[in-house]
Amino acid sequence: MVQFPRWQLILVLAVLAIGLVFAAPNLLKRETAEALPGWIPSQQVNLGLDLQGGSYLLLEVDLDFVYREQLDNLVDGIRGELRKAALGYTNLGVEGSAATFDLRDSGDASSLDRARQIVRDLAGDLLIEVSETGRFRISFSPQARDERGRNVVEQSIEIVRRRIDETGTREPSIQRQGDERILVQLPGVGDPERIKKLLGQTAKLTFRFVHETAIPGADRVPPGSEELPSEERDGAGGSRSYIVKKRVMVSGENLTDAAATFQDNQPVVRFTFDTLGSKRFCDASRQNVGKLFAIVLDRKVISAPVLREAICGGTGIISGQFTVQETQDLALLLRAGALPAPLTILEERSVGPGLGADSIAAGKIASLLGLVLVIIFMAAIYGLFGAMANVALLVNLVLILAALSGLQATLTLPGIAGIVLTIGMAVDANVLVFERIREETRNGRGPVTAIDAGYRRAMTTIIDSNLTTLIAALLLLVFGTGPVRGFAITLSLGLITSMFTAIMLTRLLIVTWLRRKRPQTLAI
Amino acid sequence: MALIQRIPLNPKVDFLGRRKICLVFSGCLIAVSLALFAIQGLNLGVDFRGGILIEVETKEPADLSALRRRLGGLGLGQVTLQEFGAANDILINVERQDGDEKQQIKAIEAVKAELGGLVAEYRRVEFVGPKVGGELKQAGLIATVLALLGIGLYIWFRFEWQFAAAALTALIHDVVSTIGFFALTQIEFNLATLAAVLTIAGYSINDTVVIFDRVRETLRKYKKLPMLELLNLALNATLSRTVLTSVTTLIALVCLFLFGGQVIRGFSAGLIWGIVIGTYSSIGLAVPLLSFMNLRGMTGGEEASDPSEAAGESA
Numbered sequence: 001m002v003q004f005p006r007w008q009l010i011l012v013l014a015v016l017a018i019g020l021v022f023a024a025p026n027l028l029k030r031e032t033a034e035a036l037p038g039w040i041p042s043q044q045v046n047l048g049l050d051l052q053g054g055s056y057l058l059l060e061v062d063l064d065f066v067y068r069e070q071l072d073n074l075v076d077g078i079r080g081e082l083r084k085a086a087l088g089y090t091n092l093g094v095e096g097s098a099a100t101f102d103l104r105d106s107g108d109a110s111s112l113d114r115a116r117q118i119v120r121d122l123a124g125d126l127l128i129e130v131s132e133t134g135r136f137r138i139s140f141s142p143q144a145r146d147e148r149g150r151n152v153v154e155q156s157i158e159i160v161r162r163r164i165d166e167t168g169t170r171e172p173s174i175q176r177q178g179d180e181r182i183l184v185q186l187p188g189v190g191d192p193e194r195i196k197k198l199l200g201q202t203a204k205l206t207f208r209f210v211h212e213t214a215i216p217g218a219d220r221v222p223p224g225s226e227e228l229p230s231e232e233r234d235g236a237g238g239s240r241s242y243i244v245k246k247r248v249m250v251s252g253e254n255l256t257d258a259a260a261t262f263q264d265n266q267p268v269v270r271f272t273f274d275t276l277g278s279k280r281f282c283d284a285s286r287q288n289v290g291k292l293f294a295i296v297l298d299r300k301v302i303s304a305p306v307l308r309e310a311i312c313g314g315t316g317i318i319s320g321q322f323t324v325q326e327t328q329d330l331a332l333l334l335r336a337g338a339l340p341a342p343l344t345i346l347e348e349r350s351v352g353p354g355l356g357a358d359s360i361a362a363g364k365i366a367s368l369l370g371l372v373l374v375i376i377f378m379a380a381i382y383g384l385f386g387a388m389a390n391v392a393l394l395v396n397l398v399l400i401l402a403a404l405s406g407l408q409a410t411l412t413l414p415g416i417a418g419i420v421l422t423i424g425m426a427v428d429a430n431v432l433v434f435e436r437i438r439e440e441t442r443n444g445r446g447p448v449t450a451i452d453a454g455y456r457r458a459m460t461t462i463i464d465s466n467l468t469t470l471i472a473a474l475l476l477l478v479f480g481t482g483p484v485r486g487f488a489i490t491l492s493l494g495l496i497t498s499m500f501t502a503i504m505l506t507r508l509l510i511v512t513w514l515r516r517k518r519p520q521t522l523a524i
Numbered sequence: 525m526a527l528i529q530r531i532p533l534n535p536k537v538d539f540l541g542r543r544k545i546c547l548v549f550s551g552c553l554i555a556v557s558l559a560l561f562a563i564q565g566l567n568l569g570v571d572f573r574g575g576i577l578i579e580v581e582t583k584e585p586a587d588l589s590a591l592r593r594r595l596g597g598l599g600l601g602q603v604t605l606q607e608f609g610a611a612n613d614i615l616i617n618v619e620r621q622d623g624d625e626k627q628q629i630k631a632i633e634a635v636k637a638e639l640g641g642l643v644a645e646y647r648r649v650e651f652v653g654p655k656v657g658g659e660l661k662q663a664g665l666i667a668t669v670l671a672l673l674g675i676g677l678y679i680w681f682r683f684e685w686q687f688a689a690a691a692l693t694a695l696i697h698d699v700v701s702t703i704g705f706f707a708l709t710q711i712e713f714n715l716a717t718l719a720a721v722l723t724i725a726g727y728s729i730n731d732t733v734v735i736f737d738r739v740r741e742t743l744r745k746y747k748k749l750p751m752l753e754l755l756n757l758a759l760n761a762t763l764s765r766t767v768l769t770s771v772t773t774l775i776a777l778v779c780l781f782l783f784g785g786q787v788i789r790g791f792s793a794g795l796i797w798g799i800v801i802g803t804y805s806s807i808g809l810a811v812p813l814l815s816f817m818n819l820r821g822m823t824g825g826e827e828a829s830d831p832s833e834a835a836g837e838s839a
Contacts, residue, residue: 058656060625060655190646193633193636196629200629344626345629346625346655347652347656348649349648349649349651352581352647352648354581354645354647355579355647355787359785362783362785363785365784366779366780366782366784369779369783370775370776370777370779370780374772378772381768413785413788414791416784417716417780417791420780421773421776421777421780423776424774424775424776425727425730425772427768427769428730428769428773431765431769435768439761442534460737461737461738464734464737465729465731465734466730467678468678468729468733469723469727469729470726471675471726472671472675472722472723472729475667475671475674475722476719478667479663479666479667480663480715480719481663482715484667484715484716484718484719487716487719487723491723
C-alpha cells in the first residue's frame, strides 16, 4: 500500500485532469461556455426546474375517449352500409368494447353472409362474432386498438409541441412517458396557467348547419342532429342551445391560418381555409343562403350567424363573446391544430424564479459553510493528515461537479442536499484509514509499516460500508421519481468519488510525503 | 499539533455493561414510534395524499385569518394556511378534491383567482392527482422494501447470519424510529423525506458494518476472551471513528438545516435525527444483539488468526 505503482499515479492524475476540464465550464458565464470551440467540454451543470424555476406537467391522453370514438365511428359506418344494402337491423349500438346489432333476417343465410361481408369491409383487423339468433358483435383487435392508441399519443405530442411553441416558451421539453402519458417541462415558466388552459382544450372546430325546424328544449332532437349549448344568453339569462346537424360542412383541419384581430371594435378571429375547405364552404354556402350555420368548438356553439350570401373568398371571421386574450388563444389553438383526444393534467410542479434563486443561494451557503467547518474540524483533529484529507474532499467536490456536467445529470435541490451530505460522509473513508494508522503506530510500528497496515486493514471496511450505502442510493435512482432521483444521483456520485479520493488521492499524498520527509515517527 | 493526540487513544467504555438499558430504551423507542404512527399518523405531503400545495409571496405581509376565511369560502374543503419562513410568504394546502383530476385543476384556478392581486410571485405550485399519488406511494414503498432487502442481502453475503440478523434489526429500528420522529413532529412526509429515510438506512448500516468488521476481526484474534469483553474491545477500537464521522456528517447537516432554505428543512431535520439514532443503534442495539448469539461457534475454524498480529496487538 505504500508502493504507488506508476499506473496508479497516471490514473490519479488523469482523473484529476479530466475532472478539472469537465468542472471548469461551470466557472464561466453560460454564454461564454457555449461560445467555446466544440472540442472543449463546455457543458455546465444542468439545473433542475426546482432551481432555475419552471413548470413540470404530466399529461395523460384520454385513450378511452379514443376507443369510444373509434367504436362510435364504427357504429355510424355500419348503419350507413346496412342501410345502403337495404338490410334490416335493430338494437344497433355500443356494448362494452364492441359494436352490436341484431340482423332482422337472421334466418336467411345469404343476408347473414352479406351483412358479414359489409362489416368486414369497413375496417381492417375487426373481430366479428355472429350468434345463432343473428346478433353481431364487432370489436377491434387488440393490435388495431394499440396502434390507434400509439398514433393518437404521437399526434398529441406533436400538437402539444406546436401549441407550446406558439406561446413562445423557450426550450420546452416534451416527451412521451409510458404508454399514454406526456411529460412537459417548461424552464422559466413559473406560472403555467395559460399553457394549462391551452392544453386543456382539444380545440376541435367544425362548421355545421343548424336544424331548420327543431326547437331546442321543446322538440325531440331529430336523428342525425344533436343539441349543443352555446355561449349566448337567452332572454331568461340561461345559456342558449342549438340543435345542430351532426354532418360537418368543413372542419378545423381545413384551416391554413388564423389570427386575432378586430371587427367593429370587437375582438374576433380571422381564419383562412385551404383550397379544399374553401371549395366546400363555397359550395355549401351557395346552396344554403338564408340558413343558420353554427361554428362549433369542442361541443359548444361559439356563434350561429345567418348565411347572407355564398362565401367563396376562402377567409372568414369567428365572432363571439370574446376578450382579446381569448381571441389570441383561439387563433393559436386553430393554428396549432386540434388534439385527437382530450388531455388530463395528472401532476403539476411549478417553481417561480424567486424560489429557485433562493434555493440556489441557500444551497450555496449551506454547502460552503458545511465544507469550511468540516475542513477546519479535520485539520484540527488530524493536523497534517487532516489537511491531506481536506485536499481529497475538495477534489471530491470537483469530481462530483465534473461528473454532473459531463453526464448532463440534473442538479436539483435535494441533489444539493446530497452533496452536502457527501461533504460530511466523504471524510469517513479517510477517518477509517487514519484511525487504523494511529492504532498501528501505537502498537509500535514505524511510519511506513503503520501506514501500509492502516490502508490494508481499512480497505475492506471502506468498500463494505460504501457499497451498502451505494445499494440504497442506486435503488433510489431506479425507483425514485423527480426530486428523489436528483438526490440519489449526487449521493451515488459522491460515494464513488469519495472512495476514489480516499483510497487513491490521499494515499498518493501520504506516500509522497513519506518519501520526501522520511519521518521517524508519525504525528497522528 | 493535531487535536486527536489529546483524545485518549484507548477508550475503555463498558458499552455492553449497559446493554440492558439500551435494549429497553430501543424497545420503548420502537413501541412509542409505532404508537405515534398508529395514533397520529404521518403528515403526508401532496406527493402521497394527492392534493394541492401553493406557496405564494404576497406583495404585503398577508392577513392570514382574512385569507383563510376567503379561501375557506371557496368550497374546496379543508384549506390550511401557514406562514412559511417570512410574513409575506404563505403556504396554502388544499385537500384533495372529490372527483377526477379536472376538479383539482379547477381548484388551483379558483385559489389563484381568489388571491389575484395580492400575489407578488407564485413561488411553488405542486399538484398531484389521485392517480399519480397512488403510483408514487407504491413506488416509494417498493423502493424502501427493495433497499432494505438489498442491504440485507449484501450483509448476509458478507457476514454470517447472526451479524446480518443483528444489523437488519438495527436498521429496521432506525427506520421505524425515524417514521416515529416524523409522526411526532408532524413534519411533512413527502418524496424527499422518504429519500432521507432511505439515506438513514444507508448511513446506519454503514456504521454497523464498520463496527461488525472490527468485531469479526477481534473474534479471530482473541479466541479466549469472554464475549462481552471482546465486543467492548471492538466498540472502543472503532469509537473515535464512529464519533468523528458522525460529527462531520452532523456539521454538514446542521448547516443544511439552518441555511439550506425552508423547502428542505424537514428533510434535513429527518436526516439529523437519523444520523444520531443510526449511530446510537450501531453501538446500543446491533452489538448488544450480537452478545446474545453464539458467535464463536461459527468463526472458530473458519480462518486461522495471524499470531504475529495478535502478538503485536496484545499490549
